[in-house]
Amino acid sequence: MIRFLMIADDFTGALDSGVQFAARGARTRVVTDPAYDFSQAEEDLQVLVLDAETRHLTPEAAYGVVFRAVEGALKNGFTYIYKKTDSALRGNVGAELTAVLDAAGADSLAFLPALPGMDRVTRKGIHYIGGVPVAESVFGQDPFEPVTASSVTEIIGAQSKTPVVLHETGAPGEEPPRPGIQVYDAETDGDLLRIGRALGKEGLRLSAGCAGFASVLAELLELEGTPPERPYLVPSLFVACGSVNQVTLRQMETAEAAGFAHVHLTPKQKLETSWLETEDCAAAAAAWLGDAGEKKRFILDVNDPAGRTDTADYAKERGLTAEDLRVRISGQLGQLVRRLLDGGLDATLLCTGGDTLLALMRAVGVAELAPVCDLDAGAVLTDFVYAGKAYHIISKSGGFGEPDLFIRLAKSIGAGDHEEEAVC
Structure with missing residues (x-):
């Protein structure tokens, strides 16, 4: 073999x-x-x-x-x-x-x-x-x-x-x-x-x-067998965006214009691990869960709002390097998503950027995945089990996809007002 x-x-x-x-x-x-x-x-x-x-x-x-x-x-x-x-x-x-x-x-x-x-x-x-x-x-x-x-x-x-x-x-x-x-x-x-x-x-x-x-x-090499069937996907899309690529930024802008809820994490929220243990974090997580459940299409984004340099200014004041930012931001976003899962987030997840996805997998203690199929160009469906519950997750490299990719993915799983079937 x-x-x-x-x-x-x-x-x-x-x-x-x-x-x-x-x-x-x-x-x-x-x-x-x-x-x-x-x-x-x-x-x-x-x-x-x-x-x-x-x-x-x-x-x-x-x-x-x-x-x-x-x-x-x-x-x-x-x-x-x-x-x-x-x-x-x-x-x-x-x-x-x-x-x-x-x-x-x-x-x-x-x-x-x-x-x-x-x-x-x-x-x-x-x-x-x-x-x-x-x-x-x-x-x-x-x-x-x-x-x-x-x-x-x-x-x-x-x-x-x-x-x-x-x-x-x-x-x-x-x-x-x-x-x-x-x-x-x-x-x-x-x-x-x-x-x-x-x-x-x-x-x-x-x-x-x-x-x-x-x-x-x-x-x-004729590496084949019985193709997998696409599983049922929760008709709510939660995007954890850890990518700073311009391709992903355009995708988020397009999605927000189409009605996605879009939250930009503040420098403190994405860089200070101590913030995770505060009442402010608990309140923010509860608000995000509410919006995600109501809107069915939600983006949690590590990028600053357009034209702002909050994170760069925050990092400069504290002597943080670009590598410090990369590691801290991905790790913090992974922990935040895990906290939302603990709080009852029920959604199909979409992670942009390899650092983001790996940080999430580490946060939930998963070291092995079985890919299922492509849902769109560069958007791969896989799943994992955390705390006894199975979750489906879509991974996407930061530089992949057309501007309307998030909208198409949301429609394909039935998130929002429009619904259409997609198959592997």
């Missing part, structure tokens, strides 16, 4: 790629322990997705985490390794691809970073987002992890001395193979499939890319 390991650098990335296999019926699990013991994987497990949480590590630390994961997986019978990278090429791409090669003792790895379904393509070695070179897109303005180059070779070379071989034709050539990271151009799903077929199963034993090529691997 094929045993397939995918290593992602954040939680939403793990889910949006893992669901490509789960939706075909492959037995798939997503785990959040970077030190996972691969000998403990169930015998009938086909796909294991490891959220290695390396996005914000140093390149050296990320290399070590990925190296150990690949080494452990190969020793325990995993036959295919896929290094899932961010579709905007954020994070430690060069260091992690090199770690895969080194741990496997190999000299070649196929890397297809394109996600054509969301207009993220690679053309002549340049990665584009919506027709714009990635470094000139919203991802070049990311406050935590800006992408500063658009050339895939340059991005890899910033962290690795491993040779990069660029295939501008988007397919393996007939010339003698050269060792290194093999970067393939791709602009359509058809390109990804054609390249995957040309590589063959042996050429796919070590590969890398995002959810785009993951879906191709699910087909080429």
Whole structure:
């Protein structure tokens, strides 16, 4: 039996790629322990997705985490390794691809970073987002992890001395193979499939890319079974927004204009853990629960209102770094959502941003998830059990989706005045 390991650098990335296999019926699990013991994987497990949480590590630390994961997986019978990278090429791409090669003792790895379904393509070695070179897109303005180059070779070379071989034709050539990271151009799903077929199963034993090529691997490796059925979803949508990406900001603006309740957390509410134990927090939580129950469409948002710099000012006064903000805000939002669940929140949850989702899972003591299906482009349905109750949660990367995504998701589960069916 094929045993397939995918290593992602954040939680939403793990889910949006893992669901490509789960939706075909492959037995798939997503785990959040970077030190996972691969000998403990169930015998009938086909796909294991490891959220290695390396996005914000140093390149050296990320290399070590990925190296150990690949080494452990190969020793325990995993036959295919896929290094899932961010579709905007954020994070430690060069260091992690090199770690895969080194741990496997190999000299070649196929890397297809394109996600054509969301207009993220690679053309002549340049990665584009919506027709714009990635470094000139919203991802070049990311406050935590800006992408500063658009050339895939340059991005890899910033962290690795491993040779990069660029295939501008988007397919393996007939010339003698050269060792290194093999970067393939791709602009359509058809390109990804054609390249995957040309590589063959042996050429796919070590590969890398995002959810785009993951879906191709699910087909080429015939990892499938009985597709899951979409479960009943509570017809109320509660959005926990931990993303500062401009794409998500537009989605929230559009949703608020359509009638979503929208609460911006104050700097104290999202940065001070002591606030969680105050009467003010209890009163705020009770008010949010009331609004969420009445409106059926509710957003709890870590971003300041448009044009305001409250959080930056608060952080500057207290000497907090950007990393302090990232860690504190995601952790606090996770604890707030757990408190709302304890208070009786009955809703389908939507988490934006991998840090937010991981913080929530840690807050409720969940370390493993089984993705179910895509509800929309980049919006993955999964579930978890907390305090004896099952909850369904939709995960979404901050940079994914059209402006009306939240509205479409709300309609698909029947939240609000309009109702329409959606299927996996």
